[in-house]
Amino acid sequence: MSLAHFPPMVRFFMPTPEDRLLTKPRYKPCVNCLVVESGLKQSFEIFKDAVEHGIPGLWLTNQDPKKVEEKFGLHRTAILSLTTELFPGEATLPPNGLDRATDVVANYLSRTSRAMVILEGISKIIEANGLDKTLEFIKKLAALCSKNESGLVVAANKDELAKQQLDAIAEGLKDWRVFGA
Numbered sequence: 150m151s152l153a154h155f156p157p158m159v160r161f162f163m164p165t166p167e168d169r170l171l172t173k174p175r176y177k178p179c180v181n182c183l184v185v186e187s188g189l190k191q192s193f194e195i196f197k198d199a200v201e202h203g204i205p206g207l208w209l210t211n212q213d214p215k216k217v218e219e220k221f222g223l224h225r226t227a228i229l230s231l232t233t234e235l236f237p238g239e240a241t242l243p244p245n246g247l248d249r250a251t252d253v254v255a256n257y258l259s260r261t262s263r264a265m266v267i268l269e270g271i272s273k274i275i276e277a278n279g280l281d282k283t284l285e286f287i288k289k290l291a292a293l294c295s296k297n298e299s300g301l302v303v304a305a306n307k308d309e310l311a312k313q314q315l316d317a318i319a320e321g322l323k324d325w326r327v328f329g330a
Contacts, residue, residue, distance in 0.1 A: 157214060157239050160227035161253070164205030164261035167197075167225050174202045178265065181291045181301045182326040185315060189269060191328055192304035193221060199265035199300065200226060207257050209250065211270030214239040229253055231274060244277035247286040254290055258297040266294055269304035271318075280314060284321040291325075 155165065178199045184192040200206040206226040210217055213236050214228035230236060231244045242249050258264055268290065275283045287303055294301040305318055319327065 154224045157228065160225060161229075161240065161257055162260065164207075164227070164257060164264055165225045166203045166205050167200040167223060169203040170201050172202075174198050178202065178204055178263075178300060180326055181294060181303075181322075182328060183303045183305060183319065183322050185305045185307055185319070185327070185329040187306065187308045189304055189306075192267060192269060192302050195302050195328075196265055196267045197221070205261050205264045207254065207264060207266045209254075209266065209268045209270075211244065211273040214241075227257060231270065244274050247274070247278060247282065251286065251289050251293070255293055258293055258299055261297075261299075263297065264294075264299040265302070266290065266299060267302040267304065269306070271303065271305060272309035272314075275310070275314060280317055284318065287318075287322065291322075 176195045176198045182195065186192065196206060208217060208223065208226055208228045210228060210230055211232045212230060214230050215236065217223065217228050229250065230239060230241045231250060232241055233243055235241060254266060268287065271283060291301050305315055307315060
C-alpha cells in the first residue's frame with residue numbers, strides 16, 4: 150500500500166496511523182513500557198506494530214525529524230524533536246522545555262481516541278533537566294497516555310545511560326512492562 154506523506158505540522162493536528170493492517174498485532178497496544186536496549190530495535194518494533202495496526206503515533210526524539218522519518222519510514226507519524234537545533238519546517242522544542250512538550254503530547258492525544266507515543270534520546274533530556282525532572286516528565290506522559298487509552302514506549306539506550314541512571318529509571322517505572330532489563 151502506498152502511503153501519502155503528510156506535511157510535518159499537519160501530523161500534529163490530524164493523527165493518522167501509518168497503516169491499518171488486518172493481522173493480529175504482536176504487542177498489546179496502548180500500554181506503557183520501558184525498553185532497555187542498545188539502539189532502538191525493539192522500541193521501534195513495539196511502536197511500529199501499533200502504528201501499522203491502526204493507531205496514530207507521536208515520536209519524541211532529540212534527532213532531526215526528517216532523519217527519523219526516513220530511517221523508520223514514518224510518513225504519517227508526528228515527530229517532535231527535543232533539541233536546541235532548529236530544523237526548518239519541523240517541530241522542535243529545547244530539551245529543557247518539558248512542560249511545553251507535555252502540552253504538545255496532551256494536545257495530540259486530545260485529537261484521537263488512542264495513540265502510541267515513543268520517547269527516545271532520554272540521555273539528552275537527563276543532561277538538560279536532571280534525572281528527577283526527567284522521571285517526572287516520563288510519569289506525566291504516562292499519566293496522559295493512560296488517561297487517553299494510549300501507550301507510551303520509553304526507549305532507554307543502555308549505551309548512553311549510566312547503570313545508576315538505568316536503575317533509577319527502572320525503579321521509577323517499576324509497575325510498567327519492561328523489555329530487555
